[in-house]
Amino acid sequence: MRLNNNVTEFILLGLTQDPVRKKIVFIIFLIFYLGTLLGNLLIIATIKTSQVLRSPMYFFLFHLSLSDTCFSTSTAPRMIVDALLKKTTISFSECMIQVFTFHFFGCLEIFILIIMAVDRYVAICKPLHYMTIMNHRVCGALVAVAWVGSCVHSSAQIFLALNLPFCGPNVIDHYFCDLQPLLKLACTDTYVVNLLLVSNSGAICTVSFVMLMFSYVIILHSLRNHSAEGRRKALSTCVSHITVVILFFGPCIFIYTRPATTLPMDKLIAVFYSIGTPLFNPLIYTLRNAEVKNAVWKLMERKTTWDKK
Template structure:
């Protein structure tokens, strides 16, 4: 039985780089990235909320995906950006555990929402006549609630496993945020069993959801073979954005969590894809390839300009 002996009150991040000049450049780049993430995803959320035309389940799920992206990046990005200018990149033990919880809570919730979005596309394309009866507002709400609950339970398991580990030192984490694998490397006990549980928990969730997504899109592609070229083109255009996001998010995520804990320093570079790059690209991917979204944004923008000009005249 593991004793909860903890001589470590704080952890020190080694960050992405130790080069001072490179850190200043990274500060500017990642600050810009984070602003794009927040503003871009907020724009999608606002557009879906205020546009009466974007009332389908697809946009309902997209608004929640954008909200989760903001929360997910906000758990790691602000701390990473501040640390680029900090002489010593420290985080308290409690802060580290809180960050670990947030990363897995929002990350797992995003995995489930992306899976739900694939199911929505499957029903819309393969069973169009039953779409409105299957994907009701109540069912969509329950799916989103189940995604949040699943993310919470997954994160709770990660916390309960990690917080019981004894940390006697050293306290340097070769990463830019607190994650399970780097913390297992610092624990002063045998973490083999915990590592297996982490792979079974995090890795299998990512891999199984990814396989479900792959199968669903294979079924969709097979089904589209019998459709007209115009119908096929329209259906593929709605799926292409989602497939792109799935590949960008699930690829690095599955690579990180499907294998046992190891001293793989490139993990932090891989982690940038699912904590920063994908949340930043999501607004661009879903808007540039979606005429409905672009038209709704134009109308929302023109409406705001109209109201602001009316107020100035009064």
């Protein structure tokens, strides 16, 4: 049961209040979001229809693209529409839904990236036992754990948000609802809640990042025993994964491991990991992966053939 009875909606200030800049924001982020949808849905369709991309790595890439699509959709469409409006409001219920979905799919992406690192470790360090260890049942179980873990994390976030009392100020200096900007509006001491936020979101981001980087160091170290061709292929895959990890975790750690203080750059950094990363991921994975590129071209060729018929 939520304690706040005085606030039924919030006002989102967005990235800017300047009318001209809001139009620029609308155009830029509409292009970004459409690019995100096109890139990730293309990867999803390619993996689903391709007979070549059947290894566990592509099974996990499918779920990464799915989480990227949903993660971006949790904030981008509203941000784009709000850029056309003079006054942007969001109801309390919609705000809580946005908090839940944003953290759910953000956390899901973290867990999928960890699973992909495990997959690469087994593939490179234990190649003879790879298909035995990473069988269909294990892959399905790992993804299921990721979804359940994400639900637990986002449920904790929404529990904290629902128990914040709001007495009057309802202007959120952000372009979407998140727990940190909401803490500034709560009419109570938020020290404990902020501590829980840092120990939850902050710890997940930091620990996961350290684990991932450590695992890739082990993987790269083990490549010295591989052939030149094997090293080249494994290195290309690992570099793609490491790039995604740094682009996603760097901004997240900056935002969620600090006390409840806001900086002018916070909104731009949030844009980078909430909208930028889901756009970059399909580009990184397709441009650096020959198998995905070939499968995408085959899909496009089939689509062209069907259209001609």
